[in-house]
Amino acid sequence: MNTPITNTPQQQIPIHNTPDDRLNSRPHVNQGRQLRRHHTTRYYIHRVKESLTTRISKLICAVFLSLVFIVGLITFILWLSLRPHRPRFHIHEFSIPSLAQDNGLASAQATYNVTARNANLNIGIYYDTMHITLYYQNQNIGEQPLLFPFYQPPKNSTILYSTLSGTHLVIDEARWASLVAARMRGTVMFRLEVASVIRFKVAGWTSKEHKMHANCNIGVGPDGMLIPSYSIPKCPVYFT
Template sequence: MSAPKDCCRNRRRTRLYRLLFALFLTFIIAILFVILVIWLVLRPTKPRFSIQDATIYQFNVTAPNILSTTLQVTLYCRNPNDRIGIYYSKLYVYASYRNQQITLPTVILPNYQGHNDITVWSPFLYGSSVPVSTYLTSALSGDENAGFIPVSIKLDGRVRWKVGTWISGHYHISVNCPAYMIYSPGSAIRLQQPSGCSVDV
């Protein structure tokens, strides 16, 4: 008598498990479909940065392996999204030369960038008596003789996305802008031409 009862119980369990699995699978597919629809409607795109101008007023080896730098950069940033605003919670801008940081980070104050808005920042960057490697000082001498100094302007900070009244959590943003500088003895070192930046969010 117990065998038929056990068989019925097993069938019921099997049906229950299949039903739960089908419900779970339907739930996952529905979530993925909603995400796909939201993505197709919003088309989220990273902000676009470029360096428009840069002038180095001081770029001197003041002692063995000590570099002092003063420069001003003009950064152009555009939000290419039609339906998404961007909050820049805080951005730090600094200069590097041959992958070594040569200025202190300069803070760009928090601001909001609306749909398709453009923002321009022109911060000064300072590095007073920064210790650098021996390789860097010899490379600088060679670059000055060649009349060309490769400097990178980097931004590091956090952003939030705004869609309607909804605001996302913080996301890390990292921007790298190569600035190809023309060196001429006795004059300020100027940017060769505007250049785009790589952006990681």
Template sequence: MSAKDCAHHHRERRKLYHRLFLILSSSIILILFLVFLIWLILRPTKPRFILQDATVYNFNAAAAAGGAATGLNLLTTNIQVTLASRNPNERIGIYYDRLDVYATYRGQQITLPTLLPVSYQGHKDVTIWSPFLNGNAVPVAPYLGVEISQDQNAGRVLINIRVDGRIRWKVGTFISGRYRLDANCPAYLSFGGENYSPNSILVGSTAKYQLVQNCHVDV
């Protein structure tokens, strides 16, 4: 075979590889475009969270040993909450890969995170969890000790139930990558006296609060 024939075959082979590359690239781009188009048409809506109730077993602030001069700086919190999540989408399912629930007071975390079970939520489905949130003798900033004292004297305290997690969307057989979910559920709790709230039910030394409070959700 002459050098001219070799060069000709080499050019033909390069053209064939180039065509195959263009076909493969075009197919991938078309598939991605169709997935994106379906995604835009379906327009996934973030899940809706509701804090239904909270049962307070302990919410107590105390001074650390030798810390009377600095006021209340240790907070013990034992609460059980009922959270409901609803998938508002008609054609999109939601995988809850990881959900941590914890309580905060004026921006500071006051309980350990409680891990909820991994679950899948179908179209228009509702999922309910009832986790326990516990924080024993958690140190708080000195200024928060003053705030806690004032709230307890007023008989009313605001804590926030936070949900931090990772979710995935399911459209047909397509499953998206992970998205971060953050939910913030305010809970106003009253403690006896003239400020005692009618939405709470005393059970022995505990109080159960019927809240039905919508949560702010970011995805």
């Protein structure tokens, strides 16, 4: 009679898993590591591409900024060397000789000597018709057109010399009496305005027209001659 064989705990054969077997028995762990390794490779490839793109962008920006700086520097230098300066006007002589006489109205005339200076280094100036106006107490007492358009080269001076008399100098008896009264006080003040239309010339280029006005304050002594201190300052020049 056969007796059935039963396995007791002592008769069971223990099964031990090696570390590799444990890893193999957990496929999700290996899969996770493979995914992490795959993600890391893509990440570094992306970082390399991003780094190259950043470097190229920085290089393009550096080249662009360098070009802008160079162009700006050249423009600034050209502007410094070519920017037009306004003409400079000075009164050198002015006289009303008959002002020293109480009855000098009949022979009244005003002689002036004005210097126009082009102080530019590389820029010439074209002057169209020029107009001279003499004011006393802000009233026009004489005017004269100078009908000779001319070109003034750089670093050049032009003398404007003429006399206001006859129909170009309008002084009535009341105004003459005011002039004599001012002479008795020591100084007679006048204002001489030089007006013209000018254009600047640089090489083969000519600017648009500018209406120019120069106002020269004039102080005349009892002898009817220009007081020396009024020949020192330059006349203010403005454009309209």
